[in-house]
Amino acid sequence: MRVTVNGADLNREPAPGQCLRTYLRDAGHFEVKKGCDAGDCGACSVLVDAEAVHSCVFPAFRADGRAVTTVAGLGTPDDLHPVQRRFVEAAGFQCGFCTAGMVTTASTFDEADLADLPQQLKGNLCRCTGYRTIVDAIEGRVNTEKADGVATGSSVGAPAGVRVVTGTEQYTMDFAPPGLLHMAVLSSPVAHARIASIDTRRAESIPGVRLVLTHADSPSLRFSTARHHSRTDDPDDTTMLDNVVRFVGQRVAAVVAESVAVAELACSAIDVEYLELPAVFDPEEATRPGAPALHGDKTVDARIADASRNLLAEVHGGVGDVADGVAAAEESGGAAVRESYRTQRVQHVHLETHGCTGWRDDDGRLVIRTSSQVPFLIRDELCYLFGLGPDDVRVFTKRVGGGFGAKQEMLTEDLVALAVLRLGEPVRYEFSRSDQFTAAPCRHPFRVDVTAAADRNGTLTALAIDVLVDAGAYGNHSPGVMFHGCAESMSVYRVANKRVDAMAVYTNNLPSGAFRGYGLGQVMFGVESALDELAARLGIDPFDLRRRNVIVPGDDFVDSHVVDDDLEFGSYGLDQCLDLAQSALRRGNGRTPPAGWAVGEGMAIAMIATIPPRGHVADASITVDASGTYLLSVGTAEFGNGTTTVHSQLVTSELNTVVGNVVIRQSDTDVTGYDTGAFGSAGTVVAGMAVQAACRELRARILTAAAALSGIPAERCVLGPNGVQCDDAFVGFADLPTGLIGHGRHEGTPRSVAFNVQAFRVAVDTATGEVRILQSVQAADAGVVLNPQQCRGQVEGGVAQAIGSSLYEEMRVDESGAVTNTALREYHVPQLADVPVTEVYFADTYDRLGPLGAKSMSESPYNPVAPALANAIARACGARLRRLPMTPARIWRTLTLMPDVGARAPSDTGSA
Structure with a gap:
């Protein structure tokens, strides 16, 4: 088959049934992304004879003799296509994983198409932006500013903008090391069972199969897929591969082979005999006597509140007396609301699925390139599981294609590490879109019962919640989600009588995990809905009801108790x-x-702590070279959160330079000491404070060095983009001593509220x-x-x-x-x-x-x-x-x- 791709001939035969997307990526065209492989999201869009198609559902053989153009063929970083330039100028992306397909599709639009963009873009999804900036880009509006001076407070574009719109910015899977092997996973078809037997002989006999892993190969240490600064925040209720399955979709075995197709074929050849066990899917039923105990084999060391009752975690407490508060409201001519609210399972739908690639480097170290918000925490847990030291493992990310909390988990890296350590060869494991729905944790379903009461003037006299959280089959983030969801939802209101009762329980459902808002969205749905019902009964404007009852500086933060930790009104x-x-x-x-x-009109309020509790640490360092280029090393990952842009702006502000003089190395355990991770919105606040501290230390050292060279006191020296002006003397960067460096570290405390x-x-x-x-x-x-x-x-x-x-x-x-x-x-x-x-x-x-x-x-x-x-x-x-x-x-x-x-x-x- 002969096809022209971006003006160059590509002569290679497609595999039987191969789609154009994988055909192009096999040839090194990594700018063509995988979002769904079902024609639903548009991330893989390319032009075939100038017509936009979803390459994941376009048979490769149909491109024979035709011209294919990817986003990289529209323009280069030095010569942008007009649509690419407009996406940069409008800041028409965040994580950018959808952008290659979005730009390619938009490049075909004429005036008639522009009149109906919702119809023309119905095949291209974006999970990050809300679409406004994408429309701005297509219609030619400019949202970014050219930063020729100090950039803080300016709408500076993302440093990777040009690379994102041309498809040259690398994401997790945009490379293929020589000898790459591929992993597929066999999943459980039943919700609760003990594996009576597992026979891998047929799978192992298939040509191209290199390794089959079962529970017999799994390290015995228990852990949690959830990652936090302190690993004891989450229950140790998981093993890499278990002889008991607890939800439909759980890992049963893994196959490593020379291709994905062979690995998947081998999975279907594994013979498993399941001894089915009673299952429970309703969290209410899971707490009742006689319900099957999903983790009854766990000891107290697993940090489960009561495994015999499927009780993972609970909180009970309050201030004052809620019953008295309700009675007082009703006696005064006020009102009370007692209602129940329920939220559902939601998938994150970050367009880049979970996945990683592992290998041994030249020094024999285990290296994992992964789509993660928490590379340092992944490294530390791999060291724990495999008995390795931190210097034996490197974990890093490239640009991450969305996260929303989902990539604060370890879902692929452990299996890949196990395979690499066994084989010594590169191994890749990448989730399919269906895997995201069946094997990756979702948002927690909540039941939130609310009691709210206020007197006739709208002053709250009682506020109570009774919360039930469906953790699913494994605990993951459930304790933290439960505590956090109940915290700021309640503490934002000033009420003399409060009560919180909450439980997170195990069921045989898909595990729940971290999701944007970390439980607050679920509890606030109940609390803020109930307060609106209360306002309606009292005939009070809902804005005014909030004004009368929200906390103000000087008040205590109170949820189930008076919060006495490091939370403050910054x-x-x-x-x-x-x-x-x-x-x-x-x-x-x-x-x-x-x-x-x-x-009708409606409103609601929200409060959130600006940093996660119980520890969130970031290190940063910065150096300057003879040209005046600053090299910032920081651990936080970029996945559309914009921290890279903000960090570059902090450097320009603190060191009086321009954005073009800042180079950032990030999200790599080799480039800085430590970073808890990019979650809880900590990339700007925690890592940003570390960046600021590093810049201030370097600035002081530069001024001290310039003062020594010029003989002028440091307080009379001014740092600028080209060097240091000390009265009439000028000290260029090339004149400064080499090796000047600034270090910064922030511990994530005290914490403010937004x-x-x-x-x-x-x-x-x-x-x-x-x-x-x-x-x-x-x-x-x-x-x-x-x-x-x-x-x-x-x-x-x-x-x-x-x-x-x-x-x-x-x-x-x-x-x-x-x-x-x-x-x-x-x-x-x-x-x-x-x-x-x-x-x-x-x-x-x-x-x-x-x-x-x-x-x-x-x-x-x-x-x-x-x-x-x-x-x-x-x-x-x-x-x-x-x-x-x-x-x-x-x-x-x-x-x-x-x-x-x-x-x-x-x-x-x-x-x-």
Whole structure:
């Protein structure tokens, strides 16, 4: 077969049935990405004879004699295609994994296509941006600034921007070492069973199979796939390969072979006899006497609260007396709400799936190149499992294609390490998109029962939650998600009588894990919905109800107890956020509802600690060379969180240089001492503080050296982009001593709090339950906004993702515990047509605990969205949805149960 790719002939025969995507990547065209391999996401889009196609479902043989153009063929870093240039100028990406396909598709658009972008881009998904900047890019709007001077506070574009839009920026799988072997995993078809026997002889006899691993080959040490600074935060309830399976999709065996196809064939040839055990899928039933104990074999050392009752973790406590508070409210002519709310399983749908490649380097060290938010924590756990020292293992990332908390897990690296240590050859294991639904942890389902009471004036007198968390088959992040979800959701309110009761329990469902918001989104759905119901009963504006009851500086943080750790008010902007969001709703945006639809407004608030508790550490170092180029070494990973851009801006601000003079080495255990990881929005705050400290130490050393050379006191020396001016004497960088270096370390304490207020105006078709968002507003207290465009993008992306899990997304599980919608086409990730442009407003605050006054703002925008939407829907048509997602069918069913639904007119609808 002969095909022309980017103007060059490619002569090679495709394998039988091979798609164009893998055909191109086998030839080294790594700019063609894998997002789904089902034609659903568009990450693999290329041009065939100038027509955009999804190469994952385009048979390779159909390209014979045709011209194929990838994003790398549209333009080069030195000669960008106009569409590529516009994506850079508009900051039209975050993680950038979708960008190659997005740019390629957009390069075909004419004027008619531009008039209907939602239709033209329906085959291209973005999980990060919220689409606004993508539309800006296609329509030619410029959102970034050219940073010729100090860049802090400017919308500087991402340093990797040109590489991302040309497909030259490397992601995890964008290379193929010589002799690469491939791994496939056999998964359990049953939810709970003991493996009675496993016969691998047929698999081992298949040509090309190099290794078959079963539970007999697994290290005996138990661990958790969840990763935290302290490994004891999570239960040790997992082994690499176990002789007991506890959910449909659990690893049973792994095969390493010369190709993925051979490895998958060999998996199907493994004979396994399962002795099925009783299973439990309902978390309520899992806690009852007689329920099968999933981890009854574990000892107290596993850090499980009560394995005999499937109780993983629990918290019970409070202040005052909730019953007294409810009674006082009702006696005063106030009101009380007692309701139950439920949230569903949600998949992260980062477009780059989990995966890694491992090998031995020239020194014999184990090297893992992985898609991870936590390379240092992965290294440390591999050392623990295999009895290796930190110097024996290197773990690093390239650019990571999205994470949202999912890549704070160890899901592939352990198996690959085991195989590499056995074989001594490079091994790769990459999840398929269906693996993401069946083998990777999802967002925790919560049941949240809320009791809220207030007197006739709207002063809260009682607030209590009873929370049940479905951990699934393994504990993973469940203790932390449970504690964190209950914490700031409750402590944001000043109430004399509070109570928290919460349990995380094991079931035979798919394991749950870290997800954007880390439990806050689930609990806030309950708390903020209940407070809106309370405001409606009292006839009080919901903004005013919050103003009367939120904490202010000087108040204690109180959830299940008076919080006495390191949480402080580094700044406070919640009052501004409430004002900004309410003012925006009052102004409106001119979008009119369809005739006859009911209209309503709703809002909700959120608070989040800016740093995870119990330790989050980052090291950084920086040097300067004779040309004035600064080399920053930092451990945090870049996965669309924008930390690389912010870190470069911190360097320019502290060292009075320009962005072009900053080079960053990152997310590699070889380049810096330690970094807990890029989660909990810590990349800006914790790693940023370490970067700032390193820069200040280097600056002092540069000025001291320049003073010594010039004979002028250091306090009269000024550092600039080209050197140091000491009165009339100039000291160039080439004149300075070599080896000047600055080190910085931040321990992640004390911690501040950030705030978000979300508001919506929606229209509801009461005949069908369809919801249209007429106006979306979020006001955020992010401290000093170091990069306005980038921070706005984080808010927009968080809102868009939350709209998906509020209205559309749900992982469906059948009676056997199997996930039934395992393809993107069966799981409604928001498209451009589904996502409104969110108006983003920032409070004017300066946080004394953050770098240059900044606070984190990556995960918190997600948290108040679901309750704000629920509140808007309820005030529009009277349908109070207490279960997510709020689909048209659920809204319609709720309306049909209302006695006055037939008589209710749009003019009767309530408003915030």
